[in-house]
Amino acid sequence: SANTGHAAENWVCNVFTGPKHFVNKGLKAWGKDVAKATNGAVKPRFLPANAAPPPKQIDGIAAGTYDCAFIFHAFTAKRAVGPGFGILPFINKGTGTQGSVAFWETWNKHFAGKNEFADDNVHVLAQFQFPGVHFFTAQDKPINSVEDLKSQKLWALAGTSSRTMKAMGINHVSGPAARMAEFTQTKVVQGLIGTTRAGIINFAGITFPKHGTFTSRSIMMPSFQWMVNKQKWDALPGNVKQQITSVSGAKIAKRIGKDGDDFEVIAEKRLAKAGMKAHKADPAFEAALQKAASKQVEAWIARAAKIGVDGKAVLADYDKAVAGM
Amino acid sequence: MFESLVGFAAILGLSFLGIPLAFATLAVGFVGFWYIRGDINGAIILSGQEIFDFATLFGLSVIPLFILMGTLIQRANISDELYEAGYAWVGKYRGGLAMATVLSCAGFSAVSGSSLATAATMSRVAMPPMRKYKYMDSLASGTLAAGGTLGIMIPPSVPMIIYGIVTETNIGTLFIAGVVPGILLTLSYLAAIYVRVSFNPELGPPGEAVDWAEKRRTLGKTWPIIVLFGLVLGGIYLGVFTPTEAGAVGCVGAFIFALSRGRMWSIKENIEVFSDAVIVSARIFIIGGAALIFGQFLNFAGLSSELVDFTDSFELGPWGLPLMICAICVILGMIFESIGILLLIIPVFLPSLEGVAELSGLDPDMYLIWFGIVVIIVVELGLITPPIGINVFTVKSVIPDVDLSKIFVGVIPFVIADLVILGLIFLIPALAIGLPSIMPSF
Amino acid sequence: MVGLTDIIHKYVKWLATIALATMMILTFVDVNLRYWIGEPILGSNEMTEFLLGTVVFCGLVIVSGERSHIVVTLLEPFFLRTIPGFYKFLSLSTNLLGIIAVAYLITNYTFFMYEQGNDTEIRHWNWWWLGSLASVLCFFAVLMCIRSLKKKLLGHGEGASKFDE
């Protein structure tokens, strides 16, 4: 562990979720791929503990604290328009793997050339998604109508889910996923909006929900980008860049998407065993949610138009890419 | 490993020279990070970020609030009444005033989440009577430093909240789990005093006997403590508020008690009391922020992964591994205070612990609760062990004319008592997790 | 200097009191609104974070004036016997250098947060707002520390060296 800092071939990577999260598997596999593809010219090294809070992952790269990291796109809205479509409400009707690859391909087609992160001193290596988030409750009756939302204390993930609730005039507590546990441990809230099954097990506790309600399209796909310090990237010779690119992008997206889906299946079985009943969302409920959420989609399409991108075409491409897999 | 050890040695050396602990830690963490990363700008931003983020971390909002709650209790004279009650019941025995100190520390702990605040408050309350009865400084001050550590085992407890956040375990359950070990620690401290004065009666001469009516009267006066304890724990347990919100609710309760006793009516007194809690908190925060910078140096230097590889290489299993981690934490506890250990060390070992949890025969969640109680005892040890024992320094600063080495000598019996209880909780995990297991959940 | 820092001391204590009291009341009100009528204050946790930052940096101002940082005084009697001059100089100079370093780090980081556009998730409050307040308070802390070299604030001496009392 000597002075590993400035030697160009060592990339220090930060994983803000900590070493337990399934995302480590795919990212560390990428690390090995990179070392192999570049014949050891670039060696990613993963920090044992997180070095910056989740919203500040780009900041850490910009400051030179570490070289690679990934960030949740709820935190990049001010910096860039492009990846914001990933977290728009109700865009994905497929799996995490489908969404993840479609997100990368669609972003790559419409936005990679826009270099939106150039000012932030980062080069984007991949975009990826986790499986979609849904509705859970500790009450005896599943959440399946607007009335149900009003009849219990709710926690909604900050961002898309919280904004949708606000647009419906529904009172709730909001915050980052890591703070969900505080409210579920002693059932200060009963309803949870904006978490995956895996998120329930990781944060809320497996015995918390009695019912889960699953909309046909998820209210939000947690979307991320994996990136590297731009100076470090620019300093590499062209062939090394190419070697790294060949093992990044869709390859990362597919791998992490699949790991997310696999983990979701395990979580599904464990939740069923713990007594949680799964329900399909009532179409009327889903329609009401979509209607309340549509302003967020319109606002993003308007922002995309300002940088010369047809937002509707982006969403259609994403949809097509999901369906095509 | 080598760079990390140099870092530890440098903090020790600099702080021994009288450089404020926070600034010594900051300097070593900064230089260390700069050396490892080879980039001073990264070190400058990272250091600013760690201090700023630490000072604005939501989970830590309980620190000033649980300190304020204690200060309000003190203003309402409830801490004096606690001591009176303790004195009435055990004062007449040899070492009785020290025992009364332990009991009143335990009572105060039920409304304070900080060991530092408990030690500081009870030093002001209990030292004068112990001086009056010619208690030796080593017994008197040692009792106060150790008694203060009860503040974080008996709920509410700031370190338990931090442990709960770091490990994603249920903080309400942790609080309940702390009750029995807290009582055991209190009893073991009483025993430690008893044994010491048996060998050397001059350490703590007996006080005057008190009649039964007085005993009942003084005990009856401690009811506000029970009410506040019930408010805080009951509110958490019934799902009215979260453990981090409990500090604010407890403060409002304590404030009302103070008002009812004619205190806190003047603006001047409010400013005194609130800014007192602010000052005590600031000292903790600046050390904590600096410790996190040093922690990032250890993170980047690879110490944490080396430690994990080292402990994993023994394949110790569900009881050996925690023992090993405890040993490491006891050593680190000589230098770090509680937050440093909880934020720097525990997350590193968490994956290994979760790996062996299934093998323990306990429910994996309960296993982490049990380990949390174990860690709190280890943290308590760190607060009173030399060379850097924050509680010892706190007692020293309230009672400046006591020799620091005498306090460190005075805490030795309590360190032994801590170790005995730690051993017991290893042998009988039910002492920690029995109560939460049988509590009904809502 | 002493006069100026006396004023700072007075108003920082006011600010600290208001911030901590607001923190207490805000959470208390939030809890009650949520429990009784199901209307929590959206983003109250972010307000608490801003208040906590205010509390901590206000505290730092007063601690600097008192020079009451936690100090390892184990060897103090020995040093005061053998190298009293150097020991006192080291203590005073590192108190001052330390707070200057913190002031620099926080001010620098505030500019960084401004450039990065860091804000809170729910209410979208800019972090540089609090950073600016913290920077000003750190600057006050430096002044208070300089003042303490001349005339130390009295009051909460916990954790401090006792050689100049």
Ligand code: NA
């Ligand atoms: Na306590």
Ligand code: NA
């Ligand atoms: Na120690």
